[in-house]
Amino acid sequence: MDIVQMRCRLFQTTQRKRTTADMADFGEILMSVGEFGLFQKLLLIALCFPNCFQSFFLASLLFIESDPERHCNTDWILRADPNLTTDEQLNLTLPREEDGTFSRCQMFVPVDWDIGAIREYGLNETTGCNNGWVYGKTLYEATIVTDFDLVCDKADLVEVVQAVMMAGVIIGSLVFGPFAESFGRKRATQIPVVVVLIFAMTTALCPNVYFYLVSQLFVGIGGGGYRVNCVILATEWIGVSKRSFGVCVTLLLGAVGQCVLAGVIYLIRDWRLAQLTIACAYAVIVIYIWFIPESARWLLNRGRTEEAKQLMVKAAAINKRTVPDSLLEEVSVKDNVNKEGIKTIFRSSLLIRYFFIVLLAWFSLNVTFYSLYLGMGNFGFSIFLIQLMYGAIEIPAILLNMWLLEVFGRRILFIFTALSGGLCSVLTLAVSQGYPIALTALAVGARFFLIWSCSICGIFVQELFPTSVRQTATAFGNMSARAGGLVAPLLSILATYHWAIPTTVFSSLTLVSGFLGFLLPETRRKELPESTNEAEGNRNVTTARKESVPYLKSTEL
Template structure:
């Protein structure tokens, strides 16, 4: 909206008010990471075999080893089969020892688990093994489905009723259903509760991003957004320590959920977006918030500047269809959606498979978290120097290349595979942070929530698919990494079709988006001249106009 950036500069673009806001919104980001990836540890595979205690009825003095040797077949590696057993017989123990058993069948009386390291997991409590082993991965996809539903609901709803109420509602969902999941009596109940937690997480992620973007000035916008991502990465490192210390999945779920209750004082201190209030015609509320921000920042907004707010016309909120009405916005929407899809697909694909790279899962998780902190912080530095478009493309290309190289590495080289996975995680984490900044700047205010929400929907689709792609490894171990590697390379090429938004003011109306798009295309040489060449003076005037908007 014309004049808002000038008023925000007068109030302080990144003063004490904005810094406190960013810090407050970083706390939910920290907690979100624990919720998102805790199931990686709650569902750790545990060594198991069929329960064959039937033989003790006829051979009470058998040792454990003798029992297993007589009742369980061995696989081609020489270890006991996990999902089959010899069919029980009515012979005496001497006959069994002399002739042996040959007929096999699936486990009939449940399984016996090695709980020496993991006290209780989803696997051991709900028997998610053998014919049900895919259910753990599918449950991760259902959690990601919750993120998708949250994006569909809370993206448009945030544009209609505001950013603040959605954040508070999402925190409530995360607390109530997260704690409830810790007491789930059945696996399907646990999955349903986790799905609702995912809905709440999505609401927080989208509205945190938009609220910060709309309160912070142009120069500090990327910093403010990525700082919350750094807290997300810190949460990943903390999760590694919590999971190492807490080997009961119910207690880990409870410990990850209860701290959300500590942030419910937000109901009194989290402000609404002044920019959003202006677009809704609520000028007096916006004025009070801007004056409050200026007071906290020890700044003064000239009275004549505030008076200009009364002359602003109400801008109707856009909808999803507005993203496709103009050619420029349509292209931005489609490419942004694909970028988010790829980032999510690869990010969750690597993160959820942290235990499949051959090294200790807790150590690998700790390294992944530390590397992600560096990736997020590094994104701040490269964005300031090279802009959004080049950085997004470079990170996607590097991450995809690392995953493609993994497909050519033998499985008996776990250290090398882990190093390449860390490089891939570093690049994609950085790319993900950049995409948050980039998307929030590409879409105008009246459809920003819808644009970011639709992009988030695409990301959630990637998150849903990622665990399922991991299951393709049962056919060939290289298939998942081939997919995780090829899709980012394609996305990197598409980045060059987007406009650059570095150091540009936020757009408020969809018409402005078309002007800025045309300006960028002209600057980058994509604009086709029809009859005459545009003079350098006309080009400069066009750039000045788009910057002012």
């Protein structure tokens, strides 16, 4: 009896240790809930659907003619003779350039003479286009350039608009990343959608370029905030074997949106209608986005165990699975919520290394990505065709990524795709502008590898850092990516010194990032780390925890 009592006490002690030191974590329970069941699929589709319209944000920036055929509006002379032909009106009111063409930015100063005096003496004093411009036949019905007269002395505002949009995305990532750590993934996903809806509508109705700049800034803030949060919310519900699907499906629907954008702009050709299209789509999204669930992993990390349990039971029911009550009772509770934020990363030299390698990679890849994207009108082909090709080439890249990530892992694919993208980019320097097919092929090939590599960065940043700072790290990663997009239009200015400088710079950065990938660990099929120690160890947390507790078998009693 004494031996039996001793063994019973030993069993009870072991069970107490299990419930205090090694309670069931989210990865274990997710195995019972279902790693990628109907619940996760519905959540993923709902969260990724808005990414179909992310590319529409850039529609008013890309589908423009920066230097359209035009001349100053000189209808003032029709008061002197309303029967003047167009050729006579232009000959009398516009100076000519050295090549004999009419000036695009200058006109003769209006006078109160009669038409006979104007014909006899002519006009000599010039001024800027005081009454706006008359535009010739353009590829589009209306663009921000023609509506806001972003020509001549206002032409630089086109680059400013691009920079403001990217700055908004950076601000959105900076604001809503840490916001999600404190207030939850759900709220940090819902609020940006509302912001996008409101300012997409105001963008379409802007009376001048200054209101347009403000509206685009807030559209960028909402878009950046949503993009950084929707992926995290989806992947924190997905098991280790299918986690890469979260990032890949997000990019896949974005690629579909790129293809759709080419068709929409080809048919509409009016930037205001394109913005209203975004607003209509987001009006639908705002309705259902309020019903998405919170991340149970985040709830556990914040110590809100009961709410997490309820969500896990609902998720299991949708997946037609059952979570044992005994397992739910062992759900681990985080007694000490990490409030240090990004400081957690900087307390570990290993995490610092991972952090800056991923940030540099995301920056470099996006500098190259956007430099090629913003310059796609210079390849000699139809901009609609190139836009369609850019979107279409992303689809096989992402589908291959979804498969090969689980076969070869993250590290080797990141190195291969980053180096291949940088190589394709630098090879464009060896091709003459007289070979548009070769240039387009290299640019499309570079985009193929760059989008592939960017998706791996998105997976790396989630799998390398603990739950308490995962959202903040992802936000900084997205900020780095958008900073690359912000630098891309500014980098093109260096072409005034030598045409090869921009391509050399962004290609070199991408190649360097690819080589730095050798310093990253492999994270394939590893449970998401919950603490700094787990992140530094880069181990399978679930397996390690199970092996750490000496369970007693019933036969030992």
